[in-house]
Amino acid sequence: MTTARDIAELVRLPAALSVPGDALAGAAVTGTLGWRTAGLAASSVCLYWAGMALNDYADRELDAVERPERPIPSGRVSPTAALRVAGGLTAAGIGLAAVGGRRAVAVALPLAATVWTYDMLAKPTPLGPVVMAAARSLDVLLGGSAAPRRAVPAALALGAHTAAVTVLSRGEVHGSSPAVARAALATTTAVAAAVAGTGLRRGRTGALGRLASATLAGTYALTVGRAQAAAAASPDAVTVRRATGTGIRGMVPLQAALVAGGGAVATAVGLMAAGPALRAAAKGISPT
Template sequence: MTLRDYLDLVRAPAVLSVLGDTLAGAAAGGRLGPARRSAGPGADVRPWRLALLPLSSACLYAGGMALNDYADRELDALERPERPLPSGRVSPAQALGVASGLTVAGLALAGVGGGRRSFALAVPLAASVWTYDLVAKNHATGPVVMAACRGLDVLMGAGAGRVRAALPAAAALTVHTAGVTVLSRGEVHGTTQPVAAAVAAGTVGVAVSVTVGALRSLRPRPTAGGTPVPAGRARAVVPAAAALVSAGVYVASCLPKQVSAVALPDAAGAFTATKAGIRAMVPLQAALAARGGSMGVVAVLAGVEVAGRALRARGRRRVSPNPGLSES
């Protein structure tokens, strides 16, 4: 197995879409940003260690990709013969070994980077990835399990002690992931207008929730002495503005393609809308991080977005990345 074969197996460019999950969760949960000092449980890990959590997500994601190809090797021989396993470039044993190794690495990085609070969520996350690929993918529960993977990834960033604070961020990515996963099921044979319309409605709902959350952050908040803090202060205005801009980029990135899939729900339309939904993950993560007040994370995710656009501009081989931590 060559390096190129390995990168194809784990869908390397698609890994960019998962890096911001834990960062958005950490911002929402108070582990990053201005709320860190008052966050209480879960803010006990130094920020530099939290940088390992996106690497944990990347390992679990890539491991899920490899496991997907292992599980789908017979079907891919008929529908996607160019993939690493059916083409003979990677053996089933190699794919399973890569999946196992990356899963273990992801769990280890979660423990080191986020402590026991993040590890407590990494375990069910890894279990969900394997459950999706080996059991749930071809069943009606598939999109639910996939969406749960993404939600758990966000919560892993917050840590077990701050789950409640990060639930809105996790819910936003969960809803988006569920919609994109449903659409991805039509990449070969097409989807239906009701399904595409429901996914588009979900995108609008997610954008509205982020917008409302950003506007609420501008409300005056009482200090310890009970004196309201003016809503127009820069500390609130700048993150709120970043959240609104990122939410706009999120909608512009995926909603037009989803609406097109409503008008023409064939395989090409479903595939294009699925790709757009994946690419919209990073702007959504940035919007959620900004809502949590962490402009540093927003800057990092802006760099991830630029890197993703640069990779796509190079015209790499068409890949259908999956919205969760494995692939359909």
Template sequence: MRARDLAELVRLPAVLTAPGDSLAGAAAAGWPHGRRSWAMPVVSSCFYLAGMALNDYADRDLDARERPERPLPSGRIRPRTALAVAAGLTTAGVGIAGAAGGRTALRAAVPVAAAAWTYDLATKQTLAGPATMALARGCDVLLGAGGRRQALLPACAVAAHTLGVTWLSRGEVHGAAPRAGWAALATTTAAATSAALLPRSSRRARAAGIACAAGYAVTVGRAQARAAKHPDASTVRAATGVGVRGVIGLQAALVAGTGALGVAAALLSAGPLARAASEVVSPT
């Protein structure tokens, strides 16, 4: 197994969209894990990579017909290897959460992992699929918050974004109905509005939060509007890619509003990197 094959399996560029979930939760809750707050983004990343590997394991028969170039149907990676990668990364994430945050973090980490595995193995092809994935990302925000209620609104914003992107992504191969694009645009608008209207720690934080939310809404919303007007497979696939990367802007808006402008800036810097890396390895 080559490193490039493994990177394709786990959609490596897209992992840059994961740390912001727990950072948004931590910022909203006042950094409950203290000096160990760094560990929660690592946990989020482990779960994200595990979910991507498990996705390909679960879809290996479907991909053999629709996406034969992927690592499993092309024979570059064996199914049992993909499953082992998913299990290993999930175990690592749970272990890091327990070691760094104790029982509190462990109680928050297990639902994230459970939702991700449920999505890939049970609900992905059902009507409950997008909601299950949204639940996973919302719980990931609460992971950073140690389960504190202050992060409920940020968690709902990230979950709303995920719901729309996941629903639209179902049309990546065969195209989608126009309503999928409009629905995704609606969830993006709701998420951006929520991020912009959250209580702010200062005028400077409010301005930064609104600016990030507006940038997110324009970037992601424009691509989703194109997909609604022209819902062919290539346009939907492009909008999905923008949506996957675009959550970084939403995360930055949520973090900036708490006054953690340095963290928000660091998140935004990951956007161009993810976009450049996506030219080498597809994030979807």
């Protein structure tokens, strides 16, 4: 019998704490942070969970060999149930996007299509990291859908980070290579520098916002970069898996840096609380 915990494992429940910051970042940098942002964040979470369920559905035969403890190969969740969960969460995500109006729905639809394309088609191909990065970028644009052009730099920053983490994550089972880990580290450094620089140049942010943005970007670079440097020195599966988990959690300070750079310092501080919560929750249910 499938339990609530089985479903929580299927959708990687704790990892969803890394998702609302996308919508907050998009809204903050476009100056549209408000009550509608909560609905867009909830939409993002639903689509993320849908992607996780769909991931396990698509990988069920591979997981039976490499990760037999996962819900589907262990027999705790049937493939049909996983597909239904993915479909239901996708519909919920698109429906919640309607809170932001037609522009938000216009972003949520291709976002949902990108999630399904990644899991069902692109994941095992060289285009997999690109498609995953596109999904994360669209997630930021969902939050900034009221003025999407202004959200593009933030979307690209989170997209680049996601691509690096996704490429490195391919070595979670059999290990990676020093070159891949070094490339991820270089990407992290470049993204942190770009976000900090953008925050410092924003005239309307104020001194506190600029300082907070630079500090949070540095926090992101230090935490994620340290784990990726360890993977570059020893690219075995355990170290790579640890670096991947750190990269997922590292979304939070990166998002917070963007939010602070958009002038919403209090929101950025509140968002940082998701970091410890994600680490604590990950002890019970793996986010990867």
